[in-house]
Amino acid sequence: MAVTLADISRLRKMCGAGMMDCKSALEEAGNDFDKAMEIIRKKGQAVAAKRSDRDASEGCVLAAENGDFAAIVAVKCETDFVAKNADFIAMTQSFLDLVMVGKPATKEEVLTMALSDGRTVENHITDRIGVVGEKMELGFYEFVNGASTISYIHPGNKLATIVAFNMPLERQVARDVAMQVAAMNPVSLTPADVPQKVIDTELEIARDKARQAGKPENMLDRIAQGALQKFYKDSTLLQQEFIKDNSLTIDQYLKQQNKELTVTSFKRVTLNVD
Numbered sequence: 001m002a003v004t005l006a007d008i009s010r011l012r013k014m015c016g017a018g019m020m021d022c023k024s025a026l027e028e029a030g031n032d033f034d035k036a037m038e039i040i041r042k043k044g045q046a047v048a049a050k051r052s053d054r055d056a057s058e059g060c061v062l063a064a065e066n067g068d069f070a071a072i073v074a075v076k077c078e079t080d081f082v083a084k085n086a087d088f089i090a091m092t093q094s095f096l097d098l099v100m101v102g103k104p105a106t107k108e109e110v111l112t113m114a115l116s117d118g119r120t121v122e123n124h125i126t127d128r129i130g131v132v133g134e135k136m137e138l139g140f141y142e143f144v145n146g147a148s149t150i151s152y153i154h155p156g157n158k159l160a161t162i163v164a165f166n167m168p169l170e171r172q173v174a175r176d177v178a179m180q181v182a183a184m185n186p187v188s189l190t191p192a193d194v195p196q197k198v199i200d201t202e203l204e205i206a207r208d209k210a211r212q213a214g215k216p217e218n219m220l221d222r223i224a225q226g227a228l229q230k231f232y233k234d235s236t237l238l239q240q241e242f243i244k245d246n247s248l249t250i251d252q253y254l255k256q257q258n259k260e261l262t263v264t265s266f267k268r269v270t271l272n273v274d
Contacts, residue, residue: 003027021131041123043130054135058083059271060092061140063151063160064100070149070162071099072269073110075125076139082132089157091128095121099141107141142267152178159270166264173257179243180250181266186237189263194236202231237263 003026010033012022021040029035059076060083073096077083094115104110111122119127121138129136146164152175153160161181165174180186188194206227207220215223233239238251245253254261 003031007031037127040130041126054078056135056137056139057271059139060089060157061153061160061269061271062089062092062096062157063153063162063269064096065149065151065162066100068145068147068149068164069100069103069143070151070164071096071103071143072140072151072160072162072267073099073138074140074160074269074271075136076271077132077136078134082134082136083157088128088132091124092157094124095138099143103143104141107138110141111138139271140269142269144265144267146264148174150174150178152182154182158272159268161266161268163266164264166262167258167260169254169257169261173254176242176244176253177237177250177263178266180240181237181268183243184237184240185268186240186266187235189237189266191232191236191239194232199228202228237266 008022025036025039056076058080061074063072075092114120125136144162144164148165148168151162161178163178203224206224210220210223242248242253
């Protein structure tokens with residue numbers, strides 16, 4: 001049976017491949033659409049294997065919130081040209097829509113989830129690799145849960161944040177905090193949450209700077225502790241100066257809204273170099 005234009009269009013709609021790739025796959029598969037899809041997928045797998053050592057540093061980062069759940073999905077690729085392509089952005093959005101419903105616990109679980117056409121997230125990425133011809137991967141999946149949540153996508157789809165709070169709050173206040181996370185890149189919520197390895201590194205850096213400045217050895221620890229307190233102020237979200245009003249910390253800004261209001265968790269994903 002000859003391959004018709006309608007057949008090619010149907011397969012193209014299913015997988016997004018080019019007209020000639022769809023025609024060739026259908027001819028090879030004897031007009032069996034399942035076999036044709038498998039042929040296209042194998043092409044994607046072959047391209048993926050060939051380009052496995054390439055750096056996928058571009059991509060699309062999207063986020064959303066729905067009540068007590070917010071998530072970020074980032075799909076990575078090799079070039080900014082592909083990252084800005086409408087089909088690539090739409091594919092990333094479809095993954096985000098899927099996780100907002102399914103609320104998976106891990107990135108590995110996301111890859112196994114099926115979209116409405118029956119193909120898994122992993123298969124969609126593989127098929128898209130066959131179409132575009134460059135490396136792609138599910139780069140990040142992050143989520144937060146809380147009494148209320150907010151998401152923020154920075155213009156350009158390269159940076160997104162999500163924040164959870166312990167109670168409902170005005171959307172603009174929540175958005176201010178999400179933008180704070182985007183702009184100031186805090187390492188943790190409070191000093192108590194900073195990993196010990198980070199603390200040890202900051203103390204050692206401060207001691208070395210003081211030593212190089214000629215400070216007495218018996219003063220180094222005290223100087224280092226002072227530097228650590230500044231690090232906490234600069235790098236922990238609730239202690240950071242509010243970017244819209246540096247007379248307030250984020251904690252003070254939240255307490256202005258409600259004495260009990262606070263952030264319970266946050267996530268930040270970026271493909272930019274911070």
